[in-house]
Amino acid sequence: MQSQNRPDLLDLVHPSxxxxxxxxxxxxxxxxxxxxxxxxQGHQILPAAPAILRAFRQPLDRVRVIIVGxxxxxxxxxxxxxxxxxxxxxxxxxxxxxxxxxxxxxxxGAHLKNGDLSHxxxxxxxxxxxxxxxxxxxxxSHRGLGWxxxxxxxxxxxxxxxxxxxxxxxxxxxQQLRPLLGAHPVLNAPHPSPLSAHRGFFGSxxxxxxxxxxxxxxxxxxxx
Numbered sequence: 001m002q003s004q005n006r007p008d009l010l011d012l013v014h015p016s017x018x019x020x021x022x023x024x025x026x027x028x029x030x031x032x033x034x035x036x037x038x039x040x041q042g043h044q045i046l047p048a049a050p051a052i053l054r055a056f057r058q059p060l061d062r063v064r065v066i067i068v069g070x071x072x073x074x075x076x077x078x079x080x081x082x083x084x085x086x087x088x089x090x091x092x093x094x095x096x097x098x099x100x101x102x103x104x105x106x107x108x109g110a111h112l113k114n115g116d117l118s119h120x121x122x123x124x125x126x127x128x129x130x131x132x133x134x135x136x137x138x139x140x141s142h143r144g145l146g147w148x149x150x151x152x153x154x155x156x157x158x159x160x161x162x163x164x165x166x167x168x169x170x171x172x173x174x175q176q177l178r179p180l181l182g183a184h185p186v187l188n189a190p191h192p193s194p195l196s197a198h199r200g201f202f203g204s205x206x207x208x209x210x211x212x213x214x215x216x217x218x219x220x221x222x223x224x
């Protein structure tokens with residue numbers, strides 16, 4: 001049963017995702033309850049509550065590319081609910097996003113105007129973190145909160161689709177989802193954080209490879 005003051009979290013996602021998450025409603029409510037406890041203890045939770053499930057506002061059947069990371073930016077003002085994306089006015093860019101921008105330019109010659117990646121989302125790119133929240137200033141603080149069940153359910157639903165799909169999994173946590181994606185092509189690379197970007201993220205060419213696969217599927221490439 002919903003708390004009187006607690007929103008129905010499935011109202012925050014596109015209706016096409018509701019059947020995917022309905023079997024996990026108890027976990028969602030449990031996570032939300034823990035977030036309420038942490039807020040009451042004085043912790044700031046990122047991103048803001050209305051944006052926590054923002055990635056799933058995109059209709060399930062529009063997704064043609066998935067980019068999976070780890071967890072939201074722990075710096076207040078950075079996390080938007082879309083993995084790796086920030087608001088357009090954030091400067092300087094978070095280090096991971098600077099590395100993504102560097103690889104993007106090297107790979108396909110494209111330049112990010114700012115940190116807002118919603119133009120990728122609008123083309124069917126699902127920007128998803130493995131955990132969907134974090135305590136401010138504490139990277140990885142919500143990896144044991146239960147979000148993995150939710151994000152695994154999302155990837156499994158996409159993996160079962162027959163429609164073409166390309167997955168980009170950055171980092172070990174994201175790559176744990178590989179078995180859920182069935183026969184869909186997967187591009188693996190280290191996470192773009194400064195700790196691992198030089199271990200194989202740079203030079204991995206995810207953007208050009210994704211577009212090559214989409215063209216093979218008869219789909220238009222992403223305008224990165």
